[in-house]
Ligand code: SF4
């Protein structure tokens with residue numbers, strides 16, 4: 001049923017650190033690589049080697065220039081994947097029951113065997129987290145790598161989402177937001193983790209950690225050099241040269 | 245939003261069909277014999293044709309029957325259930341009119357109300373979406389219901405009441421445009437809120453997330469047609485409102501004014517519905533700096 005669970009035992013999700021993300025797109029590639037061959041229909045590409053290549057991705061990295069009121073602008077890389085919302089509108093609009101939110105851990109998934117590919121769930125998601133697979137005609141979305149995180153065939157350190165495991169700067173953190181002592185809850189609390197478009201009422205589980213304020217130099221680094229007063233022979237030379 | 249022909253045909257034809265069936269069910273016209281067969285047949289053909297058209301945009305149409313199952317939360321599911329239930333409820337009345345069986349008209353009256361509820365559920369598929377501010381307003385169901393009633397009236401009612409409903413529909417259409425044009429700004433979502441980066445400054449696109457197209461850009465960020473908006477709005481008003489009103493007021497006979505008015509209405513309704521989709525802006529466009 002597409003009714004949302006009244007509560008979920010865990011709230012598994014990601015804390016994404018916009019301060020450390022360098023926009024390398026490793027998570028995009030790792031996500032595509034893992035989900036190409038595991039859970040459900042492989043993420044298809046259309047015309048991959050043609051003139052107009054396109055394809056299905058569950059995670060994309062945007063890049064923004066942010067201009068503060070004063071001072072120089074800064075570049076922020078911004079990964080965007082499903083936020084596993086508590087109040088997920090993509091689930092309730094689904095006419096078939098293909099979209100559902102798990103009561104045990106809060107992960108939002110699509111049952112691809114009954115999805116009719118109507119696209120309404122993608123319309124209902126404010127974050128563009130769902131993409132229709134053009135080859136299979138079913139809706140794809142981030143699974144929070146449900147086939148890794150509980151997978152006892154994998155070594156323990158690999159039982160995290162592919163994007164988290166691969167991130168070279170450690171900008172993506174995986175954990176249980178229902179547990180206030182978990183690493184992700186602590187991080188979110190300490191760093192002011194925030195929700196995207198909170199007015200949409202979706203109550204996202206994933207939290208974004210804002211970029212830390214940049215250090216600002218009071219004076220340009222070479223300014224002191226202009227002020228050096230030469231003494232001795234160099235001072236005499238300086239004074240002599242100024243006369244010409 | 246991408247103005248897919250299948251959804252435009254679906255909403256226009258099934259809206260007209262259920263509007264017409266409502267008037268037939270409520271006995272505003274009481275045809276008999278083969279006339280009844282033709283008129284009820286037309287109503288059913290429009291309604292069913294529209295529903296079938298809607299399956300053309302599905303990725304897996306062979307599973308369409310599953311869409312009936314989630315009526316507790318999903319307006320799309322409710323629409324499917326209501327549409328089928330309405331068609332079944334009206335069937336005995338249609339049969340009785342055609343074969344002169346003289347059965348009770350009560351299912352017809354109930355079916356007429358159900359037909360209008362069906363149109364309402366169709367409109368709610370769009371009006372429920374907070375992500376598309378233009379649609380997320382009571383004016384969307386009002387506009388859909390007015391189109392269904394006016395279209396049905398052109399086919400079923402005497403000329404003056406039909407003309408009145410066409411004029412009301414025109415007002416609803418203009419109202420939906422003037423409210424709709426303000427909605428995105430009213431809802432107040434910005435790139436800053438979408439990314440949360442308004443905390444540290446004013447964001448703009450530095451580099452696109454991907455240089456190729458994708459489903460999101462194709463489905464939810466439709467920019468091409470907007471330059472034609474003003475012209476299409478005028479065309480929609482001329483065809484959906486002015487021409488049907490003139491035809492109903494001036495043309496002689498019983499069939500001719502209806503036929504001319506109905507054809508003009510359909511052209512106008514297609515134009516208006518194309519605009520309904522093409523002009524609707526989804527908040528996901530904010531991530532791409534496009535609307
Ligand atoms: S981010 Fe979008 S797809 Fe994911 S749960 Fe929230 S509304 Fe649904």
Ligand code: SF4
Pocket residue numbers: 093094095096097098099110114115116117118119120121122138139
């Ligand atoms: S595309 Fe599939 S998962 Fe999404 S609403 Fe339609 S049936 Fe449900």
Ligand code: SF4
Pocket residue numbers: 030031032034035058059081082141142143144145161162163164
């Ligand atoms: S959790 Fe898994 S499916 Fe989701 S974005 Fe990361 S790699 Fe992709």
